[in-house]
Amino acid sequence: MNRLCIAAFFLLLLGCCQETVNSADCTQSATRDTIPLYAQALLEAYPDCIVGFANDSLIFADGSRMVFDDGVERSWLEMYDYCDVEDMSRLIYCDSVTDFCDPGRIRCEMLFKKMYGSTSQEVSNSTATIVWCPNIIGKKFPMNKVNHVDEQLQKVSNELDRHPEWTDYLQCSGTFNWRVVAGTNRMSPHCYAIAIDIGISKSNYWRWDNSNASETDTIRYHNSMLKEIVDIFEKYGFIWGGFWYHYDTMHFEYRPDLIIYRNMVRG
Template structure:
């Protein structure tokens, strides 16, 4: 082997060992984010998450501890994304206010996917959703390869004719706020999809309210197989929230890393 090539190879090996060591020193949530979004998140400087597009996002941007549920749900802090553990597969108990994934950092989402409807629109592509079962055209972002992951979900669901009645989508991209709240929905960023409106349950429809502190009785009619297929490709399910939204799936691979 050429000596110069050997030197270059040793150099590459050393720098990747160094990068791995740096990454090991990040707080666990930051390590998960770096792993989940290798295309857009490049590192951490101790306070800020560094993005490939030159943006920076504060890890804990409000410094508050011991937040109430309402404060958590309205939090914009990256650290709070991980306040509740999201469990893969079938979940049988949902403690009061357990909402894994319902907490998002709007700051991070805006800097990754776009800060306005026009900016997000520029990142969207069209996929053909379940061509054999329902054949719909859906708009989804190409950032972080979300379109490719959703295409894989579609390919797999499409092999299950028994799910035909459940996979019809009620929409993906729409720049809007969460119903009854002042924060943006994941649909604003082209990373979310609603399916099976006919068999969906939504906490606000049942309590006829938008009070976060309400006592709810969980309801779900979405088959577990659909949930398992979405989770396999990085999408979490709104049916694992105490404040359930069973038609809703969104791309949040950081919560699925074990």
């Protein structure tokens, strides 16, 4: 277990303490100190959608609320299938791969549907077209406008576009696609038009490399994606699927909450 996983454990304990404070003092004017650290990261990452925190709930711009921590203890596998908002902070996104840790693959479907759209049509209606690497690729793809994901991806694209030597790694095979994650009933982040797959000819996916393996099996890791490309995506709030035990090295997904939270934890 690496240092960040240990740090996550202590933050979990800290979160429990903060929950006690919140339940004793449940006011909308909760000070920053009484807001769990991961809720602070969400507020910082998605200020257009999430505008407050009170009574153990996130407050959205439309005035609606969502429970942050439902208090249910779930196994890792259960969290991949269903989780509350707080569960998304259980594994800290970091630049190394830890056995059976997939930080970012724990996704609270309720939160993503609330922010980005709950049907294919709703998501489609909130997308804008970006031109992916205008000079070296020049193809157009839809990306969600909510939380300025489209603008952030265009910034990634503009920076990558200065590197024709990376063209093979930058071929885009898709962004928005209303589908489940292969081999599961879970909604893919591609449903919300917040993810992009690139460089399929240079990439590795755990299911392709470990035929017949299930999520509970020990698997072999492979990667050919360039770290320089990963760094540029992270700079604009996108996490990389290559840091998952169940790796997906073509996959990048807009999750600034996890990057902000990691930086908070690191101090």
